[in-house]
Amino acid sequence: MEQPTCKGRRTFLHELVLGAVAFAAAGPIALLSSPRSHAAVAAQGANGKEYAFVVDVSKCIGCGYCVDACAIENKVPKDSVRTWVERYVATEEGAHIDAIDTPGKALPPLPAALLEKSKWSAFVPKLCNHCENAPCVQVCPVGATFTAPGGFVLVDPEHCIGCGYCIQACPYGVRFFNEKTHIADKCTWCYHRVSKGLEPACVTVCPTNARQFGDRNNPADPVGKIYQSDNWQTLKPDMHSHSRVLYLGLPREVI
């Protein structure tokens, strides 16, 4: 009686180890076999283009049309934004900042005391930087945030588990938790429009050409010319995320 049961325990432990190995192997196997919508995105391709987005701070007049257009085009839920426009007023003591951060919002007039002390002021549009070394892509535990051909950093709505790690990891605060879809959300550079040969909605409505979008590798493209001039800045360069949103005339106070 004893001998077979002793074997039974050994067999049990043996099978347990095998089971654990099989379980551990299930992940990579499922990874390889899982139908990912990444593949579908990649198939659309970018025709060898490497996109960049240019924001010319000196041209922005703070009209907020871009904020409206983005919200309408992308059905952005209330209380969240994929793009916003900051107003900077710099004084000797420091900077006063507010923002057009909801569709249709008009910024209040600045107090006279602040205007008197103002050294300069500027409107600074913000949006996802579609970083080459994107922290959000790195930290996504299931690979739902990924870089598509052309440089678009996108969220796969079929795979995002809504953990919010990407929201924490983004140095620019461009990501948010979408209360309707219950997944992470952010600017896609209007991927759905660009893949049909259109420009992002915010670029289309900008009356002063402060927002431009194009192929950074094409010298004939205005964006390509700017990129290759190497006379642009990015937000938070110390994050080493290699932003694809290039700013012209970015005041050093802007974070």
Added chain:
Amino acid sequence: MLPQGALNNYYFPNNAHIDWSLMIVIYPYITGLVAGAFVVSALYHVFKVKEFETFARFALVASFCFGLFAALPLLVHLGQPLRAFNIFFTPHTTSAMSIFGYVYAGYMILVMLELWLVYRKFFIDKAQTTRGWQRLIWKVLTLGVTETSPGALRLDHGLISLFAGIGIPWAFVLHGYVGFIFGSVKANAWWASPLMPIIFLMSAIVSGIAMLMLMYSFIRWRTGRPYDFAAMRRLMDYLWGLFMLDVTFETLEIVYMFYEQGHHWAVVGPLVMGKLFGSYAIGQMLIFSGLPLLLLGYIVLFDVTDRRFVKLANFASLCIVFQVLLMRFNVVIGGQMISKSDRGYVDFHFEWFAREGMVPALLILAAPFVTYFILSRFLPIFSDDALSSSGNGKR
């Protein structure tokens, strides 16, 4: 008090809401209790701290009970909980979070294996002495292994020590890893520190020890049984030493930031002197660190009567479990109070009945204790338990 020469409190529009709320506060807290309790069990099985014989099995059962609920807050937090298993099936290995499922699942398997070995003989005895459906349950728990020869029991003890030995680094990884998830976020100045995994680990161990002390004292008091003072005093020796280390690392982190006078302090300084002053500076660092350090020092260094020892040790332990809970709150919520704009802070609003509110958080925190209570009705946890039928699990 505002950072970076800000004239007004400006935070990015998407930072207005704190996304990681109370569930993410209690997740590292429960994980810490798992790791801390396991360490006490392992101190007996691996490091031969003989006084902890009383605690060894109790600590293992407690660790198991906490472990059962360690991942529940994460599940409740997820926007898409039905996709939770994607972490297992499609892990993105560049993510610090992606391997958590495997580390956690592996740890739980290890704890369950060790528990099974500890209680194997008890299950067999029960399967032989009970009848009907009870017998069936006990029989299933034996997993069909009924060998109880002296040689087999020796092998059990050897395996228990082996699993406890593997379990120590695993418990360290489990919780150090939780600290890594926060510490590796470069976008957050309050989190981004290589000290974070160490701090999480140390606080995990002290919270586990302190919680065991509270549970043990309560159980013995409630059931009117004598205390094992030698074990309790030794446990407090460890708690004092380890808590000193924990507080040292926590202090080192903030002192380092302050002395560096760099970007971290520019945004963290106004936070800890402002919105977090009460919960961090006064609560976590002054009262709930200072008091237990002094009290534990007193009961360890001086000849304290048993009666006074129980009171002071439990009060110090209560302070420590609260200190660690505050630490989790200050890290998780405090970090998100800093907007990525670096020029403003946001408020945290407690909710009661929301999905991540106080009530669900308290229910999840209570669940391991309820589970322990239920298990203790059926399993002998202490050697003088009425249910006890064997000395299995003891050497």
